[in-house]
Structure formats: C-alpha cells, structure tokens
Amino acid sequence: MLKLKKLSVFILLIAGLVSVLVTATLIVTMNTYINDVKSITIQQSKALAQQTFSDMFQIMKTDWTKEQLENFLKSLETVHKNSNTKVYLYRGKLVDELFGKINQKKPSPYVDKVFKTGTFYSYKTDSSIRYFYPLKAQNVCLRCHINAKVGDTLGVIEVKSNIYNVVHKIEVDIFKSLFFSLVVIVAGASFVSFVIMKVIHSNVNKFKKEIENIVSVDDLTKINFSNIDFFFSEINEIRDSISTLVEKLAKITVDKEILEFEIKLLEQFIITSEAIANWQEFLESLLKDIAKLMDFVFFYTIFRTGEDKFESFIFWRCKCEGYKKEVEEDILKSLKTSGIYVPGAKVDFQHILLENSIETIDYEKIAKLSKNLILEKPLVGGSVGIGISFQASENEVKKMAVEALLATILNIIGSIKAINKYTKELEYYATRDPLTNLYNQRVFWELLEYEVERARRHNYKFSLLVIDFDNFKLINDTYGHAVGDNFLRRVARIIESDFRNEDIIARYGGDEFVIIMPYTDAEQAFSASKRLLDDINKFSMEVNDGKYAKATISIGVAVYPDHAKTAKELFVLADNLLYKMKEEGKNGIKLPSDEDLRVVAEEFGKISFLLMETIDKKKVIPYFQPIVDIKTMKPYAYEVLMRIEDNGEILSAYKFIEIAETLGLVYKLDYILIEKAIDTIIKHQLPDNIKIFFNLSPKSLIIGDFIDKVKSILTQYSFPPNRIVFEITERDTIKNIEIIKKFVQALRLEGFSFAIDDFGAGFASYAYIKHFPIDFVKIDGEIVRTMTSNKIDEAFIKSTVTLTKALNMKTIAEFVENEETLQALISAGIDFVQGYYVGKPSENLL
The missing domain is CATH 3.30.70.270 (Reverse transcriptase/Diguanylate cyclase domain)
Structure with a gap:
C-alpha cells in the first residue's frame, strides 16, 4: 500500500496506459512518409525533365522541323498516357518569334514565373507534385535561335505527378492505427483521472480555502496545511514546501500598504521650490505620512555645521519630557562611535513635537528597537546622521521598509538643506556688493x-x-x-x-x-x-x-x-x-546749471534722431561674441550684440539703449538685429549645432506681435527656433513679471530657449529662476572679474554652479579676461565662458 502512495509508481502506471506519444509518433510517421514520397517524386520529376530535354536536344541538333516537334509532343502524351505522370512542353516568345506558334497547353502562372526567373521551380499539393524545368539557351543553341543570348529561357518542361493514391493509402493506414490507440488511451485516461480526482479533490478544496483566507501579510502566519493529506507522498512534499514558503513570505513580504507608502514617500522626494524654502516642514510632512502606517516614537537628523559644531533635530510623537535627555545622550554616543565627532564638539539639540498620539513608552524597549545611520564624512548640506525608534509591536517588514529609506531620506534632506542655504546666499549677494555690503x-x-x-x-x-x-x-x-x-x-x-x-x-x-x-x-x-x-x-x-x-x-x-x-x-x-x-x-x-541741462537735452535729441534714421534705413549692425565650451575651448554659441553707426563711429548699446526704450523704439531695433544676424549666419554657413544668443529688452517681449514677427523672420530664412536663446535683462522685468512670464512660456512652446543675463547683479535674479523656464544662467561679469581676489565672489559662483546643476541649467561666466580667471572657473565647474580672453565681439563670424 505504501508503494501505491508513491506518485512516481502511479505515474508509471498511467504512462503505460495514457501516452500521448503514440498519437504524436503516428502523426510524425505519417508526415515523414508523405514528405519522403513528395521528395522522391520531385527527384524523379527532375530526372524525367532532364531526360526529356536530352531527348529533345538530340533531335534539335538535326535541325528539326515543326512537324518533328509536333510528333515529339504527341509521343510525350502517348508515353505517359496511362501513368500518374504527365510531361508538358512550353515554347517561349523568343522561339515563337523565329518559328511561329504551335498548339500547346495554355501556360500556368508557374510556367510564366519560370520564364521570368529562369530558375527551377516545384509546386506541391496534397495530391500532386508539379516540377518546372527551364530550357536555357546555350552557345550551341544560338546557331538556330539567333534572337537569343546565352542564359535566355527558350522553353519550360513541366512534369506533373499524381501522388494522391500513394498519400491516401498512407493516411488510411496511419489513421486506422491512431483510432485504435486513441480508444485505448481515452479509456485508460478516464479510469486513471477518476481515481486521482476522487482522492485529491476534497483536499484541494481545503487548500484553496486556506489560500482564499489571505487578505494581508499578517494572514500568512495563520495558514495551516497540516490537516490536508493528498494521499500521494510527492504531492504532500510539495504541500510541505509551500507551507515553508508561506512561513518565509510572512517574514519578508512587504504589504501592499507598505509599497503604496514607499511610493508616496518617493514621490515626495522630488526637490521642489516649496521643499527648498522650508526643509523642516518638508520632513515633518514625510514623518506624518510614516506615522499613518507605523507606530514610531521619535525620529532625528544630525547635521555638521562647523568643524566642532553639530545640530540635531528630534521629532517626537509624544511629549516624553523625561526621555529627551536620554535620547540626546544616545545620539551623542552614536556620533562618538562613528568617528566624525571631535573632542569638545558642541551639539545643539532641537526637539519638535509632531503630534501627541503616544501616551506612554518604555524607553529601555524602544532604545533597543532604534535604528540609525551615522556617516564618517558629512554629505552635501552637512548631513551626517539619521535615526528612528519603533514601538515594540511594530511589524518587522514595515521596519525594514523604513530602514531601507533612511539613507535616501538623509541624502534628500541634506540636498534640500544645502540648496536652501545656497539660495539664501544667492538672494543676499544678488542685492549686495560683496566688498562693502552696500547695495550693488x-x-x-x-x-x-x-x-x-x-x-x-x-x-x-x-x-x-x-x-x-x-x-x-x-x-x-x-x-x-x-x-x-x-x-x-x-x-x-x-x-x-x-x-x-x-x-x-x-x-x-x-x-x-x-x-x-x-x-x-x-x-x-x-x-x-x-x-x-x-x-x-x-x-x-x-x-x-x-x-x-x-x-x-x-x-x-x-x-x-x-x-x-x-x-x-x-x-x-x-x-x-x-x-x-x-x-x-x-x-x-x-x-x-542751465547750460548743463541744455547740453543733456541736445544729446538726447541727437541720439533720438540717430535711432530713427537707423530704424528707417535698417542700419543696425550685429556684432558676434563667442561663448566657449570650457571643456573643448571651442565656440558653443555666439551672443549677438547691437551696434549702430554715427558718422563713422560704432556706438555700443549702452550709449543709446535707454533712450531707445524711453522712445519705445527698442523692439524695432531688436527685429532688425535678429534679421540681420540670421542673414549673416546663413551666409557664413555657421554649423547647425551652434546656438545664437540675443539680449532682448523686456519692452520688446511684451509687444503684442513680437512672437509672430520673430517667427516670420525665422520662417523667411528657414532658421530653427531651437537654435535661438533669448537673454532676459532685469531692467523693468520685475515690474512686469507676470506679463513677461506669459510671453516667455509662449516662446518656449515655439522651441526657443532662455538665459538670465547678469545673474547675481540684482535681486530679481532668483525670481527668474523661480518663475521662468530658464536654460542658461549668465553670471554677472563684475563677480567673475573679481572672483580670484574676492572669496565671497568665488563662493557665490560655486553656489550658483551647485544650484544650477540641481535644477538642470547650464552656467555661463561673462567678462573672462585672463588665464587666472579661466582656470578658476574651470575649477568651479562652470560650463561655458565669454569674454575678451576667449573671443572679442566682431562684425565678422570667427
């Protein structure tokens, strides 16, 4: 009886009665026989076609007549009249052209195909094989077939063999054997299936009921398969293995609730402007989400703020006044153990109450359940440590999920804190002269x-x-x-x-x-x-x-x-x-004096007249200054600078741009500048990967038809918008920031890019980063010029690089006038440089 319980013995018994291999073997055998018959028939057809051609060729060499040809065709019909094989001969157009047409069987599409390709072809069906043999012209054939050349197909021999009787006999014999085998197989399989299903069915239902009761990870611990006996020892071994697997899954499986929680946390790890503005509120929001799924007591972060200074923020879910000192001592102990702590260092502890949802705690228990991560070296933002303390009853899998996120949270908080610090520095130094601390x-x-x-x-x-x-x-x-x-x-x-x-x-x-x-x-x-x-x-x-x-x-x-x-x-x-x-x-x-006022009025009038004449005659002159890739020192782009001529003197924009804006003429100058610059670029065949920067006045951007006018110019020259970068100047922009923002977004949708000009020279700079889709940040030239002698300027540039990289923007340093400045910018991580040292403005493209 024990042997009958062995599933392997039962399978051997069934394998002797129920073998699908019999059917498969018979079908494979039948197909093999049929395929062999077809292959042999094709070979025979080929041999017959070659023999027919050989016979025909011998007659042709004697310069046969049309009568001889027709006799030959009749002989083919006579020879194969009572056989399963028929031979047909088809003459081609080249032969008909010389010798005239004869009565022959109408060619099938397969014959036409052989005439066109000149290759052998066979066509198989279940009941017949048709073999087509091309008759190609040889040198000896050209004596009579003077309109042909070697290789031309002069005719086709078709050999058609009827294999229906042979194939039918094979199929009948095979299917007789198959029918007998299937009767035995079905009867045996039915009996075996009845016996097996009767034994197993009731136990399968018990098994399914246990599985259906699982609705959460905790239910995995309640499953009991010990009362299920499948009769076969092999199946019972599988049952035992499944039981073991369930026990392991209960220990390591993450609940759907936890996965959703982790996804929600990860979604919040995106660094937004709100997170940068207040990293502490960002962290509190994360912790409140964690608290919804797991009962932690406190959470803390540690930052190094100086060589011998640290600060730690401890977020509590209970007042727990009596344990704050103990937590501080534990954090201090962890710092000392990590090696980052120096003797005499000061740690500033700040306790923040998230909510008062936990009434009492056993500190000795939760201290043992605390998890932390202390680093030997601080990350960006000074992050050195993070920790959390769980309640004793908390699910192990949930603990593991949060522990896995500790390093990520530490990195994110450190990055946000660093960017927050850099942003505040940028906002301050954007308004202040770093040397005197006066306004800039x-x-x-x-x-x-x-x-x-x-x-x-x-x-x-x-x-x-x-x-x-x-x-x-x-x-x-x-x-x-x-x-x-x-x-x-x-x-x-x-x-x-x-x-x-x-x-x-x-x-x-x-x-x-x-x-x-x-x-x-x-x-x-x-x-x-x-x-x-x-x-x-x-x-x-x-x-x-x-x-x-x-x-x-x-x-x-x-x-x-x-x-x-x-x-x-x-x-x-x-x-x-x-x-x-x-x-x-x-x-x-x-x-x-009165004379001083008169001179100023005259100068204003002179420039006004010059501007109107310049617009009327389109005398704006574009100058091009290269913007160089700091890695390759090759031009990445050119900034187009506006110049006008006054009696042979080339005037820079600073001498007339303010008057042009006062008169409301600046947008007309910009149109002319864009058109002339693009015309010059096209004529010089500047490579397509070189971008073109235009420094536009905000008063141009808010002109109603500015976008349409610029698009019209680009369309005229077939110039792609993605090569154009508009530099936004801060003059007047901050007053009209919402209007400018609308136009910038509209231009961005057309494919244009944008850069902040003179970043750091005014308090509007940070507003641009916050409100506009900026691609490039051009650091103010005065800051670049003094960076090698002024540590504040150097720090400002490095902070800007850090900020722009986090926001996926590129940096350009203006006013690069010597090798020392260039090397300092390379060390700072600047992307591009512009200035007299790397390329002066010129009317000609270099």
Whole structure:
C-alpha cells in the first residue's frame, strides 16, 4: 500500500496506459512518409525533365522541323498516357518569334514565373507534385535561335505527378492505427483521472480555502496545511514546501500598504521650490505620512555645521519630557562611535513635537528597537546622521521598509538643506556688493526707477548723488589692492553714518558710489554732500610704518523732477556733473546749471534722431561674441550684440539703449538685429549645432506681435527656433513679471530657449529662476572679474554652479579676461565662458 502512495509508481502506471506519444509518433510517421514520397517524386520529376530535354536536344541538333516537334509532343502524351505522370512542353516568345506558334497547353502562372526567373521551380499539393524545368539557351543553341543570348529561357518542361493514391493509402493506414490507440488511451485516461480526482479533490478544496483566507501579510502566519493529506507522498512534499514558503513570505513580504507608502514617500522626494524654502516642514510632512502606517516614537537628523559644531533635530510623537535627555545622550554616543565627532564638539539639540498620539513608552524597549545611520564624512548640506525608534509591536517588514529609506531620506534632506542655504546666499549677494555690503549697481537702478515712479505719483522731490574718488588709483598702485579694498570698506561705513536710514546707498562700481535721498531738494542735497566731503577729507587710514592712505572725492548732484524726468536722464546728468567737477579741480560738489541741462537735452535729441534714421534705413549692425565650451575651448554659441553707426563711429548699446526704450523704439531695433544676424549666419554657413544668443529688452517681449514677427523672420530664412536663446535683462522685468512670464512660456512652446543675463547683479535674479523656464544662467561679469581676489565672489559662483546643476541649467561666466580667471572657473565647474580672453565681439563670424 505504501508503494501505491508513491506518485512516481502511479505515474508509471498511467504512462503505460495514457501516452500521448503514440498519437504524436503516428502523426510524425505519417508526415515523414508523405514528405519522403513528395521528395522522391520531385527527384524523379527532375530526372524525367532532364531526360526529356536530352531527348529533345538530340533531335534539335538535326535541325528539326515543326512537324518533328509536333510528333515529339504527341509521343510525350502517348508515353505517359496511362501513368500518374504527365510531361508538358512550353515554347517561349523568343522561339515563337523565329518559328511561329504551335498548339500547346495554355501556360500556368508557374510556367510564366519560370520564364521570368529562369530558375527551377516545384509546386506541391496534397495530391500532386508539379516540377518546372527551364530550357536555357546555350552557345550551341544560338546557331538556330539567333534572337537569343546565352542564359535566355527558350522553353519550360513541366512534369506533373499524381501522388494522391500513394498519400491516401498512407493516411488510411496511419489513421486506422491512431483510432485504435486513441480508444485505448481515452479509456485508460478516464479510469486513471477518476481515481486521482476522487482522492485529491476534497483536499484541494481545503487548500484553496486556506489560500482564499489571505487578505494581508499578517494572514500568512495563520495558514495551516497540516490537516490536508493528498494521499500521494510527492504531492504532500510539495504541500510541505509551500507551507515553508508561506512561513518565509510572512517574514519578508512587504504589504501592499507598505509599497503604496514607499511610493508616496518617493514621490515626495522630488526637490521642489516649496521643499527648498522650508526643509523642516518638508520632513515633518514625510514623518506624518510614516506615522499613518507605523507606530514610531521619535525620529532625528544630525547635521555638521562647523568643524566642532553639530545640530540635531528630534521629532517626537509624544511629549516624553523625561526621555529627551536620554535620547540626546544616545545620539551623542552614536556620533562618538562613528568617528566624525571631535573632542569638545558642541551639539545643539532641537526637539519638535509632531503630534501627541503616544501616551506612554518604555524607553529601555524602544532604545533597543532604534535604528540609525551615522556617516564618517558629512554629505552635501552637512548631513551626517539619521535615526528612528519603533514601538515594540511594530511589524518587522514595515521596519525594514523604513530602514531601507533612511539613507535616501538623509541624502534628500541634506540636498534640500544645502540648496536652501545656497539660495539664501544667492538672494543676499544678488542685492549686495560683496566688498562693502552696500547695495550693488543693479539694485540701485531698480530702486532709482522705483523712486522716480513713487515721486511722480506722490509729487515730491528727491536727489541723486554720484560720488567718485579723485585719486583712488594711487592708493591701489602704492599700497596694493588689499589696502584699496579695505579703504573702500571704511569709506562705505563713513557714508552710511553721514546719511539717513531712509537714504539708499549703493556701490556703483570700482570707487564710485551713488546715493538716493528721498524728499530732498537741491539745497538739502548740497548740505548732505558737503558734510560727506568734509568727513572724507578728514579721514585717513593707517597702512604700515606710520604711513596713511588718504583720498578726496568729487560729487555730482541732480534733483528729480527739477533737472530730469527719468532715472536714466537723472543719472547721466549727475554723472556728467561729477566729471565736470573733476575737470574744475576735484574735491568738490557740482549741481547743474542751465547750460548743463541744455547740453543733456541736445544729446538726447541727437541720439533720438540717430535711432530713427537707423530704424528707417535698417542700419543696425550685429556684432558676434563667442561663448566657449570650457571643456573643448571651442565656440558653443555666439551672443549677438547691437551696434549702430554715427558718422563713422560704432556706438555700443549702452550709449543709446535707454533712450531707445524711453522712445519705445527698442523692439524695432531688436527685429532688425535678429534679421540681420540670421542673414549673416546663413551666409557664413555657421554649423547647425551652434546656438545664437540675443539680449532682448523686456519692452520688446511684451509687444503684442513680437512672437509672430520673430517667427516670420525665422520662417523667411528657414532658421530653427531651437537654435535661438533669448537673454532676459532685469531692467523693468520685475515690474512686469507676470506679463513677461506669459510671453516667455509662449516662446518656449515655439522651441526657443532662455538665459538670465547678469545673474547675481540684482535681486530679481532668483525670481527668474523661480518663475521662468530658464536654460542658461549668465553670471554677472563684475563677480567673475573679481572672483580670484574676492572669496565671497568665488563662493557665490560655486553656489550658483551647485544650484544650477540641481535644477538642470547650464552656467555661463561673462567678462573672462585672463588665464587666472579661466582656470578658476574651470575649477568651479562652470560650463561655458565669454569674454575678451576667449573671443572679442566682431562684425565678422570667427
């Protein structure tokens, strides 16, 4: 009886009765016989065709007549009249052309095919074999067939063999054997199936019921197969193996709930602007999601903030005041064990309450269940550690899932914290001069234009002071740039102390400063300027060995609206007055006279007339400056710069662009520039992979038909939009940011790319990254120029590189004027460079 329970014995018994191999063998045998018959018939047909041709050829050599041919064909019919094989001869067109047509069987498509291809062909059906043999012209044939050449098909012999009787006999014999075999197989299989199913069926139902009861991972632990006996020992072994597998799955399988939880967490790992703005809120949101699925007590992160300083944020799900000190000690112990902690280092602990959903805890138990990850070296953002403490009852699989995510969470939080830090630095240094900590030039312009608008609305006066040192170069040349920088820093503090809190003070560049004084007329501005002039005259800075550095200043003063109505006009006037003061002897203050105002008006009118003439005659001149790939030092792109001509002198854009914007002409200049630049590029056959940068005024972008006009120009020259990069200038843009944003997005959909120009020179820069789909960031030239001598500028550039790489943008450094700067930019990881050292602007494409 024990042997009968062995499934292998039962299979041997069934294999003797139920063998499908019998059927398969008989069918294979039948097909083999039939195929052999067909193959033999084809060979015989080929031999017969060759023999027929041979016989025919012997007669043809005797220059047979048409009568002989017809006799030969009749003999073929006579010879094969009572056989299963028929032979047909078909003459080709070449033969008919020479000897005329004869009565012959109408050629089938297969015959036509052989005539066309000149190759042997056989066609098989279940009941017949048709073999087609081409009669090709040989050298000896050309004697009679003068219109043919060697290889031409002159005729076709068809041998048709009827194999129906042979095939039918094979099939009848085989199917008789098959029928008998199937009767035995079906009867035996039915009996065996009845016996097996009766034994197994009831146990299969029990097995299925156990499986159907599984609805969660926890149900795997409740399955019991011990009361199921399949009778066959081999099947029972499978049952036991399945039981073992279920036990293992219960330990390692991740619940659907956990998978959905992990996917949700991973979706939140995308670094968004909201996450960058507040990494702590981002982490709290993650932890609240984790808490929905598992009962953890606390979670902590550790960051290194200095060589001997750390900070740790501990997020609690209970007040647990009595255990905070113990957790801090455990974290400190983990830090010391990792090797990253230095003796005497300070750890600043911050405790954050997520929710108060856990009433009591057994700290000794949860301490044993805590999991952490402490690194030997900090990651980006200073991340060095992370940890979580579970409740004792928590599912092991859930613990494993969260543990697996700890390293990822640590990396993400570190990256977000780093980008948050870099972003804050960018926002600060985008508005400040790094040397003096005063406002920079770009912010000055935005605030000056804002002040003009505010003064116009509220009908008040304000003054603008432009200040420049008279002999500052002498300080740099005598004592070095380090002393000169320190001197400027000291002077900046003097200026701050001499003016009101509401006055706006900026370093315009080099040793030039500007001051906006709201609600101030000419007399008040002169008084404040005199106070500053006196204080600078009194100031001297000790250098070394009893030597002192000293300098004087000249000041130009202009008042809105008495002397000018726009920001540009006001600055140009004050700047001109400054240089008049220098011409008159320096160390003084200059306010405008009537003559000064008349000269400014004349200059404005001259430029206005020149601009209108330039537009009318399309005399805009495009200049091209290469933007070089820092890895290959070959041009990646060209920036197109606008120039106009005035009596043989080429004027740069800074001399006329502000007036063009005031007159509302700048968009017309941009159209002409784009068209002329593309025409030049086409004529010079610039490679298709070279991009073209255009520095557009925001006032051009908001023109209603700007997009259509640009598309029309590109269509005219068949120039693809994806080669065009528009540089966005910050002048006026921040006021119209929503309007500009709409136009930028519309142009982006057309395939154009965008770059921020002078990034870091104004506080609008970060707004562009946040609001616009930017592809390139062009770092302000003043920052690039001083990066090798100013650590703040160098840090700004490196921070920008880190930020842009995280946002998948490319960086371009402007004003690269020497090898030292180029090497520093290579080390910083800049993508492209532009400046006189790598390529000067030129009317001709290099």
